[in-house]
Amino acid sequence: MTIRVGIVGISGFGGGEAMRLVASHPSFELVYAAGEGSAGSRLADRFPGVPARLADLVIEKWDPATLPKLDLLFASLPTGASAEALARVPAGTKIVDIGGDHRYVEGWAYGLADVWPDRIAGQSRIANPGCFPAAVLTALAPLLANGLVEPGNIVIDAKTGISGAGRGGGDSRFGYAESNENLVPYGLLRHVHMPEMATTIQRLSGGSADGLVFTPHLVPMTRGVLATIYCRGRATTEHCLDAARRFYAGRAFVRVTDRPPQTRWATGSNLAFVSYAADPERNLVIAMGVVDNLGKGAAGQAVQNANLICGLPETAGLDSAPVWP
Ligand SMILES: NC(=O)C1=CN([C@@H]2O[C@H](COP(=O)(O)OP(=O)(O)OC[C@H]3O[C@@H](n4cnc5c(N)ncnc54)[C@H](OP(=O)(O)O)[C@@H]3O)[C@@H](O)[C@H]2O)C=CC1
Numbered sequence: 228m229t230i231r232v233g234i235v236g237i238s239g240f241g242g243g244e245a246m247r248l249v250a251s252h253p254s255f256e257l258v259y260a261a262g263e264g265s266a267g268s269r270l271a272d273r274f275p276g277v278p279a280r281l282a283d284l285v286i287e288k289w290d291p292a293t294l295p296k297l298d299l300l301f302a303s304l305p306t307g308a309s310a311e312a313l314a315r316v317p318a319g320t321k322i323v324d325i326g327g328d329h330r331y332v333e334g335w336a337y338g339l340a341d342v343w344p345d346r347i348a349g350q351s352r353i354a355n356p357g358c359f360p361a362a363v364l365t366a367l368a369p370l371l372a373n374g375l376v377e378p379g380n381i382v383i384d385a386k387t388g389i390s391g392a393g394r395g396g397g398d399s400r401f402g403y404a405e406s407n408e409n410l411v412p413y414g415l416l417r418h419v420h421m422p423e424m425a426t427t428i429q430r431l432s433g434g435s436a437d438g439l440v441f442t443p444h445l446v447p448m449t450r451g452v453l454a455t456i457y458c459r460g461r462a463t464t465e466h467c468l469d470a471a472r473r474f475y476a477g478r479a480f481v482r483v484t485d486r487p488p489q490t491r492w493a494t495g496s497n498l499a500f501v502s503y504a505a506d507p508e509r510n511l512v513i514a515m516g517v518v519d520n521l522g523k524g525a526a527g528q529a530v531q532n533a534n535l536i537c538g539l540p541e542t543a544g545l546d547s548a549p550v551w552p
């Protein structure tokens with residue numbers, strides 16, 4: 228079975244990673260690419276290393292009215308830029324939105340693929356989680372589902388590579404001279420990922436996430452997210468590790484590790500690494516989650532979600548090992 232796939236936002240970091248994964252997917256055929264400023268270029272002009280069979284595909288100006296017949300569309304547009312246009316995509320075309328416009332929006336399933344695949348299979352509109360929630364929620368889910376930590380008392384300290392900001396980049400914080408040898412906190416108290424993390428914590432635990440604190444930091448690396456999460460709970464380290472091993476038993480993409488995970492373990496892959504350290508006497512549980520922001524944090528999880536909604540093996544096109552070193 229060949230699935231006809233389109234990618235809008237293909238010139239960007241998320242869209243480019245989706246293209247890389249789609250190009251080597253056993254059931255997907257890339258037949259449509261779209262964007263704004265890049266419209267009119269061939270894929271090979273943007274990505275000199277693209278497989279030869281895709282080299283001459285021309286990036287079209289994004290307009291849902293001129294879509295060819297597609298089975299599946301990946302949207303990787305700036306948050307705020309996709310809702311209106313995606314509403315005009317025919318119902319028969321499945322969509323995975325990598326941007327933030329549809330997370331916990333009516334009619335869209337929140338695509339936390341490793342945690343609730345059953346809620347995703349059979350849907351046709353998927354909102355991919357943000358890159359920080361991908362790391363944070365994967366680490367927290369086993370603890371919350373087993374009542375091992377208090378949902379209302381969670382403090383998240385997270386680090387991200389610069390590609391998390393996209394090619395568009397925004398201001399000069401993301402240039403080499405300002406990001407190299409520098410460490411920058413941002414988004415304090417009101418980062419855009421807070422609502423989806425709070426809602427998911429409530430869904431997994433049944434309790435309120437009112438006390439949630441989240442501070443991300445830019446670090447001078449290209450890819451990777453590490454979330455270190457401080458929680459209140461009386462569990463031991465072994466309880467937490469056991470809960471995670473049981474929760475993710477048989478799941479392909481989550482690795483539960485005894486030692487603290489490192490960002491490079493996930494680079495270029497759809498893997499998530501989780502680990503825990505806990506001291507019951509101090510009422511303290513530390514959870515750690517690592518993903519590649521462009522892998523599990525964006526295009527990897529998007530392809531995993533696409534596999535789920537297309538009835539394909541969840542691992543199709545996603546089984547290559549991370550890049551090391
Ligand atoms: N980078 C990351 O790690 C992650 C990103 N995301 C989300 O994914 C989305 C894309 O991010 P990212 O790839 O990093 O961003 P980039 O800035 O790298 O890419 C943005 C893409 O959107 C296209 N675009 C912008 N405006 C329009 C428009 N009006 N019509 C059509 N295409 C448009 C650009 O195309 P063109 O060049 O042709 O103008 C470009 O391909 C965002 O919502 C982001 O928040 C989610 C998780 C992780």
Ligand SMILES: CC(=O)N[C@@H](CCC(=O)OP(=O)(O)O)C(=O)O
Pocket residue numbers: 306325326327356357358359387388389390391392393414419420443445
């Ligand atoms: C470094 C950096 O700026 N990272 C982005 C997160 C990327 C992401 O997950 O974006 P969406 O939720 O918009 O899809 C940020 O903190 O907003």
